[in-house]
Amino acid sequence: MKVVSTAKMSARHQERLQAAYTNHQFFFFSSIEEAGDEIKDAELLITYGEDLTPERVASMSSLRWIQVLSAGVDMMPLTELAVRGVKVTNASGIHKIPMAEYTIGVMLQATRKMNELYVKQQASEWDRSLRVEELYGKTLGIIGVGAIGEEIARRAQVFGMQVLGVTRSGKPNEYCDQMHRESELSLVLPQCDYVVVVVPLTEETYHLIGHAELTQMKESAVLINIARGPVIDEAALVEHLKANKLSLAVLDVFSQEPLPTDSSFWKLDNCIITPHVSGRSPRYMERALEILHHNFALWDKGEQEGMMNVIEAGRGY
Numbered sequence: 001m002k003v004v005s006t007a008k009m010s011a012r013h014q015e016r017l018q019a020a021y022t023n024h025q026f027f028f029f030s031s032i033e034e035a036g037d038e039i040k041d042a043e044l045l046i047t048y049g050e051d052l053t054p055e056r057v058a059s060m061s062s063l064r065w066i067q068v069l070s071a072g073v074d075m076m077p078l079t080e081l082a083v084r085g086v087k088v089t090n091a092s093g094i095h096k097i098p099m100a101e102y103t104i105g106v107m108l109q110a111t112r113k114m115n116e117l118y119v120k121q122q123a124s125e126w127d128r129s130l131r132v133e134e135l136y137g138k139t140l141g142i143i144g145v146g147a148i149g150e151e152i153a154r155r156a157q158v159f160g161m162q163v164l165g166v167t168r169s170g171k172p173n174e175y176c177d178q179m180h181r182e183s184e185l186s187l188v189l190p191q192c193d194y195v196v197v198v199v200p201l202t203e204e205t206y207h208l209i210g211h212a213e214l215t216q217m218k219e220s221a222v223l224i225n226i227a228r229g230p231v232i233d234e235a236a237l238v239e240h241l242k243a244n245k246l247s248l249a250v251l252d253v254f255s256q257e258p259l260p261t262d263s264s265f266w267k268l269d270n271c272i273i274t275p276h277v278s279g280r281s282p283r284y285m286e287r288a289l290e291i292l293h294h295n296f297a298l299w300d301k302g303e304q305e306g307m308m309n310v311i312e313a314g315r316g317y
Contacts, residue, residue: 001024001043001044001064002024002025002027002041002042002043002044003017003021003024003025003026003027003042003043003044003045003046004027004029004035004038004039004042004044004045004046005026005027005028005029005045005046005047006029006030006031006032006034006035006045006046006047006048006051007046007047007048007069008029008030008031009028009285009289010285013285013289014026014028016289017292017293017296020293020296021296021300023300024044027042031051032047032051032052032056039056039059039060040059040060040061040062041060041061041062042060042062042063043062043063043064043065044064044065044066044067044299045060045063045065045066045067046066046067046069046292047066047067047068047069048068048069048070049068049069049070049072049073049075049076049090050075052066052075052076052077053077054077054080057077057080057081057084057086058080063084063086064086064087065086065087065088065089065299066081066086066087066088066089067089067090067292067295067296068088068089068090068091068311069091069285069288069289069292070090070091070288071090071091071092071093071094071095071200071279072090072200072201072228073088073090073200073311073316073317074200074201074202074228074316076088078311078313078316079313081313082313082314087304087307087310088310088311088313089291089295089307089308089309089310089311090309090311091287091288091291091292091309092146092147092309092317093147093148093291093309094284094287094288094291095147095148095278095279095281096147096148096150096151097151098278098279098280098281098284099148099151099152099198099226099279100148100151100152100154100155101155102226102252102274102277102278103152103155103196103224103278104152104155104156104159106224106272107135107140107194107222107224108135109272110194110222110247110248110250110272111132111133111134111135111138112132112133113130113131113132115272116130117130135156135159135160135161136159136160136161137160137161137162138161138162138193138194139161139162139163139164139191139192139193139194140152140153140156140161140162140163140192140193140194140195140196141164141165141166141188141189141191141192141194141195141196142163142164142165142166142176142196142198143182143185143195143196143197143198143199143208143209143227144166144167144197144198144199144200144227145165145166145167145173145176145179146167146198148198148226149165149198150173150175152196152198153165153173153175153176154175157175161194162177163175163176163177163178164176164177164179164180164188164191164192165178165179165180166179166181166182166184166185166188167179167181167182168181168182169181170184182208185208185213185216186212186213186216189213189216189217190216190217190218192218192221193218193220193221193222194221194222194224195217195221195222195223195224196225196226197209197223197224197225197226197227197231197232198226198227199227199231200227200228200316200317201227201228201230201231201316202315202316202317203316205227205231206230206231207230207231207232207233208231208232209223209225209231209232209233209237210232210233210236211233211239211240214233214236214237214240214245214246215240215245217246218247219244219245219246219247220247221247222246222247222248222249222250223246223248223249223250224249224250224251224252225249225250225251225252225253226252226253226278226279227253228253229251229253229254229255229256229257230255234254234255234265237249238264238268241268241270241271242264242268244270246270247270248270248271248272249268249270249271249272250271250272250274251265251271251273251274252274252275252276252277252278253276254276257275257276258275259273259275291308291309294307294308295307295308
């Protein structure tokens with residue numbers, strides 16, 4: 001089988017793949033542009049999922065399987081791939097540790113007033129009058145309790161937080177004190193001191209958090225978005241932050257990235273911006289390739305039903 005990777009990886013990882021699957025031909029590139037015509041007869045494509053278009057898919061006549069080395073597949077032409085019968089698997093779950101650490105970190109940053117303290121440090125100001133809070137006893141709402149949401153819930157419980165989870169089904173989760181369906185958001189949001197959004201971007205989750213949902217939140221609440229920018233109505237969020245109807249927003253993702261320099265978010269004192277780094281980790285590729293190796297071994301044995309993270313085109317994840 002011809003395997004083409006347009007996901008940049010180190011020579012060490014390339015050599016490990018070639019040594020493990022000697023009966024396949026591997027071609028490694030740093031981008032799909034660099035790969036050029038080599039993709040046209042590829043049977044397996046290894047990608048980050050942001051470089052495929054319907055036109056490129058149409059040109060790949062031999063394509064049978066795509067392994068995405070990231071969790072997000074919202075930029076992929078899933079409909080065209082489904083029509084072709086191409087199997088798509090992703091690396092869902094590899095981000096759970098760094099993204100859970102990011103979430104706990106920014107909640108501590110907010111509750112212990114670390115930004116405000118740093119500003120005072122820059123001004124050489126010794127001020128012990130700043131009122132800080134604790135995470136203990138606070139309520140955290142997790143919108144999307146998949147692998148990442150569950151890891152956040154597990155860690156939040158260590159801090160003594162009450163955890164309310166929201167999923168499509170509302171199925172019980174051992175790390176959440178309560179579970180609710182998405183249709184019950186209006187019951188969950190008013191209870192939360194912190195809300196973290198970690199759902200995939202689909203037609204159903206576009207603007208899942210809009211004006212109505214923001215209005216249901218406490219004015220003292222902190223909203224954290226580590227999902228995708230369009231999951232939140234950004235115009236409505238800016239309006240709420242400007243009116244101080246929300247204590248703080250921590251945003252790692254945006255509808256347009258990089259975030260334009262004239263974005264209103266940059267100018268808000270009650271907004272923390274990070275450049276889509278919540279999932280970053282020095283162990284990223286190692287974890288992603290563990291999933292690839294698992295799936296590759298099963299593909300070779302003809303046991304595709306056991307492959308991890310198979311994407312359902314109709315659901316978008």
